Amino acid sequence: MANENNFSDIISHCKEYGYLFPSSEIYDGLSAVYDYGQNGAQLKKNIRDLWWKSMTQMHEDIVGIDAAIFMHPLTWKASGHVDNFSDPMIDNKDSKKRYRVDQLIEAHADKLASEGKKEESEELLKVMDGLIAKDDFAGLKQLILDNNIKCSVSGTAHWTDIRQFNLMFDTQLGSVSGEADKIYLRPETAQGIFVDFLNVQKTGRLKIPFGIAQTGKAFRNEIVARQFIFRMREFEQMEMEFFVRPGTELEWYERWKHERLEWHKALGIPAEKLRFHNHTKLAHYANAAVDIEFEFPFGFKELEGIHSRTDYDLKQHQTYSKKKIQYFDNESGPDGKPYGNYIPYVIETSVGLDRLVLAIISLSFTEEKWKREDGSDDGRVVLKIPPKIAPYKLAVLPLVKKDGLPEIARDLVKKCHQDFYAFYEEKDSIGKRYRRMDAIGTPFCVTVDHQTKEDQTVTIRDRDTMTQRRIHLDEVVPEVLKAIR
């Protein structure tokens, strides 16, 4: 059902019903940046809260922190983000092949050297180093043209301008530019956890194995950011780093892999929409990695990553900060002696909150059509969002807006506010109001009618089945609470 739907219909629906708007729309928008509207923000918060609770409250051995987005610049030197992503690149317009500028020129220098033109080769490299040091991209391009360096695929020298694809956004710390130091907006929340490792471990007197969880915004200057909120330049992560004794990491890796998959199922995602995708090519810091993929309208794509990151990050921070980042393990090993000092290994679970929102919305979005009794067409668009994360849990509707029905409905809404979000609406026909609630995904509608005045009962309508039952006014709150637990 949901996967037959056109992705653009989902995007339109999100905008029309207050879930997601293009950022800065009145100024023509900002590419790959989106704002969460009143309903989207609530849905997102509900998912985030559920994750936080399941990670921290329900795991005695995991604590949560909230590290700053700004971090000392050396953090990103240590993590590898500065060096791995600052190379100037150039594209050949004919072959569409992208080259790192330094590698392209060096290859040419090697060729010159092999042809016996040693001096020319050395001169070229010297000039290149000078230009790179000055970030003189125009000069570098000219150097490529002057030397008639060609693309090995197309054989042409038809080059684009040189661009630097920085993964990280930077800004200045301090209000006086010039004196200011360049700092970065974090490209992942994980480093905040690693940098605070000792603070948390010591103040919490935490014993390995234990985890540190965190949710928060991260920023990546993607070259191409597409597919709605799937790949955005500003996005929110929910990450948990689980620190373990070296040698046990693969056991924990398996355990978290399955625990996380079960979590997504418990959230309401059907098993057939989820799958594991093992990484065959591992990043330099990992010794095992898997993605949990979800079947989006545009195919199976990564929702969450689970990585065994070894002791790479803590070791790097130990090197760059020159502070010992170790854990003293007092437990006895097989030889009867304590395990002693070591740098813990880490299993990371990292899920994209925005991707999870998109997964839930695309899963929930359903267009239904049927015939009325008189043969005419009827239908509805409904967001079948799992009740526990739906923005509004209940709508309370007086059947007509007279005869004292609105007053009874108002009283009921007031009673609900303590426990969950409830929506009051008296405008338009009852059917129209049901449709509106379907469209924003409200799981229950209670209607106050004339019978309510006689016996204190109301009808409660189920969003997904459109069936109704009569229950007592006093049962409304407990009924809804039961369904959203």
Add this chain to the structure above:
RNA sequence: GCGGAAGUAGCUCACCUGGUAGAGCGACAGCUUCCCAAGCUGUAGGUAGCGGGUUCGAGUCCCGUCUUCCGCUCCA
């Protein structure tokens, strides 16, 4: 980045070969209505993405630019 398509009211779209912008739905106010939108009345809402050019006159023709979508490319 390359190729293709599109930008007119909140949404979907119309205005054919240039003559000062229109519909349906939606929204709002009121009426009606005893359970699944598209009954009635009224109201609001657009300098036609933006900039420039041609013209007596441009939503309509031309150029540029921005944005979005689709495909390719890229994505530690």
